[in-house]
Amino acid sequence: MSNIREVPKLEDVAKAAGVSTATVSRCLNTPDRVLEGTKLKVFDAIEVLGYTPNFGARVMAAKRTLTIGAIIPTMENAIFARGLQAFQEELHDRGYTLLVSSSAYRPDIEEEQIRKLVTRGADGLLLIGEDRDNSIYQYLKRQEVSALIAWTYSADAPLSCVGFDNRKSMQLLTENVMAFGHNRIGVISGFTKGNDRARSRMQGIREALMSNGLDPGELAVIETSYEIECGAKAFDQLMALERPPTAIMCGNDVLAVGALKRARERNINVPGDVSITGFDDIELARIVDPALTTVHVPHREMGRQAACVLVDLLEKNGEPRSIELQTLVQIRGSLGRRKI
Amino acid sequence: MSNIREVPKLEDVAKAAGVSTATVSRCLNTPDRVLEGTKLKVFDAIEVLGYTPNFGARVMAAKRTLTIGAIIPTMENAIFARGLQAFQEELHDRGYTLLVSSSAYRPDIEEEQIRKLVTRGADGLLLIGEDRDNSIYQYLKRQEVSALIAWTYSADAPLSCVGFDNRKSMQLLTENVMAFGHNRIGVISGFTKGNDRARSRMQGIREALMSNGLDPGELAVIETSYEIECGAKAFDQLMALERPPTAIMCGNDVLAVGALKRARERNINVPGDVSITGFDDIELARIVDPALTTVHVPHREMGRQAACVLVDLLEKNGEPRSIELQTLVQIRGSLGRRKI
DNA sequence: GCGAGCAATGTAAGCGCTTACATAATAAAG
DNA sequence: CTTTATTATGTAAGCGCTTACATTGCTCGC
Numbered sequence: 001m002s003n004i005r006e007v008p009k010l011e012d013v014a015k016a017a018g019v020s021t022a023t024v025s026r027c028l029n030t031p032d033r034v035l036e037g038t039k040l041k042v043f044d045a046i047e048v049l050g051y052t053p054n055f056g057a058r059v060m061a062a063k064r065t066l067t068i069g070a071i072i073p074t075m076e077n078a079i080f081a082r083g084l085q086a087f088q089e090e091l092h093d094r095g096y097t098l099l100v101s102s103s104a105y106r107p108d109i110e111e112e113q114i115r116k117l118v119t120r121g122a123d124g125l126l127l128i129g130e131d132r133d134n135s136i137y138q139y140l141k142r143q144e145v146s147a148l149i150a151w152t153y154s155a156d157a158p159l160s161c162v163g164f165d166n167r168k169s170m171q172l173l174t175e176n177v178m179a180f181g182h183n184r185i186g187v188i189s190g191f192t193k194g195n196d197r198a199r200s201r202m203q204g205i206r207e208a209l210m211s212n213g214l215d216p217g218e219l220a221v222i223e224t225s226y227e228i229e230c231g232a233k234a235f236d237q238l239m240a241l242e243r244p245p246t247a248i249m250c251g252n253d254v255l256a257v258g259a260l261k262r263a264r265e266r267n268i269n270v271p272g273d274v275s276i277t278g279f280d281d282i283e284l285a286r287i288v289d290p291a292l293t294t295v296h297v298p299h300r301e302m303g304r305q306a307a308c309v310l311v312d313l314l315e316k317n318g319e320p321r322s323i324e325l326q327t328l329v330q331i332r333g334s335l336g337r338r339k340i
Numbered sequence: 341m342s343n344i345r346e347v348p349k350l351e352d353v354a355k356a357a358g359v360s361t362a363t364v365s366r367c368l369n370t371p372d373r374v375l376e377g378t379k380l381k382v383f384d385a386i387e388v389l390g391y392t393p394n395f396g397a398r399v400m401a402a403k404r405t406l407t408i409g410a411i412i413p414t415m416e417n418a419i420f421a422r423g424l425q426a427f428q429e430e431l432h433d434r435g436y437t438l439l440v441s442s443s444a445y446r447p448d449i450e451e452e453q454i455r456k457l458v459t460r461g462a463d464g465l466l467l468i469g470e471d472r473d474n475s476i477y478q479y480l481k482r483q484e485v486s487a488l489i490a491w492t493y494s495a496d497a498p499l500s501c502v503g504f505d506n507r508k509s510m511q512l513l514t515e516n517v518m519a520f521g522h523n524r525i526g527v528i529s530g531f532t533k534g535n536d537r538a539r540s541r542m543q544g545i546r547e548a549l550m551s552n553g554l555d556p557g558e559l560a561v562i563e564t565s566y567e568i569e570c571g572a573k574a575f576d577q578l579m580a581l582e583r584p585p586t587a588i589m590c591g592n593d594v595l596a597v598g599a600l601k602r603a604r605e606r607n608i609n610v611p612g613d614v615s616i617t618g619f620d621d622i623e624l625a626r627i628v629d630p631a632l633t634t635v636h637v638p639h640r641e642m643g644r645q646a647a648c649v650l651v652d653l654l655e656k657n658g659e660p661r662s663i664e665l666q667t668l669v670q671i672r673g674s675l676g677r678r679k680i
Numbered sequence: 681g682c683g684a685g686c687a688a689t690g691t692a693a694g695c696g697c698t699t700a701c702a703t704a705a706t707a708a709a710g
Numbered sequence: 711c712t713t714t715a716t717t718a719t720g721t722a723a724g725c726g727c728t729t730a731c732a733t734t735g736c737t738c739g740c
Contacts, residue, residue, distance in 0.1 A: 009696055020720045025698060035718065055461035056399030057696035060725050065395070067439075067460070075425040077623075078418060085415040085442060092441065092453075097460050099407075100440045101432065102425060113432075120407070120437050121395035228623065261627055283417075283568060287601055289629060349726055360690045365728060375688065397726035400695050 086303030170204030186245030231258020271336025290333030409457030426643030510544030526585030571598020611676025630673025
């Protein structure tokens with residue numbers, strides 16, 4: 001067929017090596033079922049012809065793409081970057097390629113992206129958090145696409161999880177904040193709608209307050225989007241209250257850095273006048289001055305494990321398997337003893 | 341064929357709508373060649389059956405995947421994040437999906453990733469910088485994969501570029517530094533081997549020195565990898581010199597932030613005792629105290645334009661088209677007048 | 681009113697691989 | 711030495727689309 005100078009196909013390799021197309025295919029996919037001598041001939045021919053398997057044909061015949069999709073809220077800040085990088089590295093080691101989309105924290109965009117990646121033939125999907133319409137989970141099941149939830153660990157999530165307990169982590173951090181004498185706490189949270197991580201963290205704070213006999217109803221809470229400038233603005237709002245908080249707990253490090261920045265601009269001393277805490281422990285947390293008290297999340301480990309679990313899931317067709325990773329409260333300079 | 345409850349295929353849609361498979365395919369791919377009434381019937385059938393085209397089959401028949409690959413040095417720091425995000429958004433708007441890999445700044449890994457993404461059927465590729473083995477460019481040409489270089493603009497690059505002039509930008513920044521009275525300058529550069537951006541920036545510094553009658557041979561230069569800790573370490577080395585520099589210019593903001601951090605730890609005043617500059621103007625640059633003097637790079641614009649050019653390239657089979665974006669020197673607190 | 685020209689649709693031939701099944705060759709068992 | 715199990719390889723049937731080409735039914739100009 002392809003007698004002239006064309007991209008060589010499997011058939012050409014077979015002809016050159018003097019074997020059948022099936023044998024060439026087996027050399028590529030199940031090499032242990034082929035005799036050593038035959039393999040040698042075949043790989044020689046492949047080398048000589050410069051053959052590369054045609055992706056589309058392979059996908060169509062084998063019904064899998066060796067591709068994994070990830071949909072993350074954003075690539076712009078560092079929150080997901082490190083985990084995603086580790087995820088990609090591990091996938092690569094296992095022969096998979098990573099398809100990436102971002103949803104800008106919007107459920108509608110996320111859904112669109114999920115459908116798109118599935119249509120594009122992703123064998124599996126990495127999703128952030130568990131909070132999404134049930135119809136999406138049904139869709140994934142119907143399409144027989146394995147999916148995994150990261151950044152959240154929840155025993156009764158609709159899919160396997162590789163993540164951590166956002167509520168417990170924040171609760172622990174709050175206990176620490178209170179141990180420094182703070183009982184008038186302000187909170188700068190990410191939007192909780194459609195974001196179980198933000199919601200769990202809020203709940204962690206409330207539970208810590210309650211178990212110390214404080215009324216969570218008195219908590220000053222501002223919800224905003226995860227941007228530095230928004231953190232700064234929210235800081236202003238909290239400090240403008242009649243009785244401003246002595247400690248401000250933020251939904252993540254990005255918000256906390258925004259608050260810290262504004263405090264510096266306004267010459268409000270941290271932690272002298274007000275303490276500030278974050279969540280995630282991204283690199284930024286240790287660069288700002290004072291360094292951020294925050295919750296350390298093992299991002300790389302999470303990304304790596306997520307890749308392992310997801311690949312196992314779809315290769316071994318294994319049952320759901322979840323992994324809960326441990327976080328660690330990191331006390332640094334931005335948290336200080338309450339004055340008076 | 342698929343009489344039972346199966347994933348519906350194009351043939352099923354055709355049957356349900358009472359048309360041929362070709363017509364259904366045309367409704368999907370070239371809708372203007374189909375009568376309005378026919379289209380209605382077909383889309384109805386698609387809706388009812390919940391049909392989604394099979395990716396593999398489509399790729400095989402149409403010989404394109406509507407997928408673009410990007411290989412960036414790293415996802416971990418913010419340098420490429422914003423541009424990549426914009427790139428992805430624009431691709432999405434144009435119906436393409438993004439495949440992402442990272443090379444850890446290593447040419448061998450980059451080459452492997454390039455081949456992998458091509459094998460995976462990427463229609464086009466986004467590459468960072470132009471500095472790579474010529475055999476790779478030949479490979480891309482042979483495979484007929486369109487590729488684009490970003491983060492670098494060079495008139496004689498082997499491919500279309502969407503980027504900026506690293507040399508000129510750094511030269512301009514250096515002029516500014518010298519205008520503040522500095523003539524003993526230290527440099528913390530990224531590794532220049534295999535990295536034309538790092539090399540061009542160095543060259544920009546040297547040229548600025550020369551055109552001001554200074555000897556670039558006296559420049560204290562340390563090459564290191566783009567990590568905060570490495571910037572800190574290099575700062576120590578430069579300050580340990582017999583005659584330490586009065587200004588330290590860094591290859592990017594990450595290195596600069598590292599240097600700044602170490603200065604603070606050592607109680608060395610910036611810019612009082614030493615000035616520090618960066619490159620890129622990532623968010624970080626405005627968060628640190630003092631804020632970084634740096635070169636502003638229009639990352640989002642670059643990512644967006646790169647997507648436009650690349651898609652045009654492979655859809656219109658257009659000739660190479662390059663875009664040079666302008667940078668802007670941002671003078672901020674980390675650069676001060678030389679003492680004495 | 682007829683043939684040219686055009687628009688809408690249908691027919692069917694691939695696209696390049698994987699894999700179930702058939703076959704051949706060899707080893708193990710009786 | 712035959713029978714059976716086992717292993718290595720070959721044969722060929724799809725996988726579900728796209729698209730070149732064929733066909734049909736119009737509209738129009740003269």
